[in-house]
Amino acid sequence: MAKTIGDLAVLVRSKNAGPFWLTFDVMFNDEAVYRRVRDSQVINAKDVARTFHRNAEEVIVVNxxxxxxxxxxxxxxxxxxSKLDNDVYGGQQYAPLLNLVVPD
Known part of the structure; x- marks a missing residue:
């Protein structure tokens, strides 16, 4: 059965990286699980950009x-x-990453 990032990660969080950037951390406590996620490339600039309505050229993914x-x-x-901001600290933005399906 396929697992999601929410199933496999020990911690997924988002936060501000200054007032103009968001950063997301997806952390694992098992090397084999981390490598499975990393090697599947389920977390990639193109899909993250689509999920968060950004341009892929703006998205940085670092393993x-x-x-x-x-x-x-x-x-x-x-x-x-800003007056259009609904999450000043950026702490509520990570949720869509939880549902990314990691291939077996």
């Missing part, structure tokens, strides 16, 4: 093998604290 983590960053749709 951190030593930390068993994947980091994703991209510009915020509006700056933190």
């Amino acid at each position: 951190h093998d030593a930390a068993l983590a994947v980091k994703v960053s991209f510009p915020r749709p509006q700056s933190s604290g």
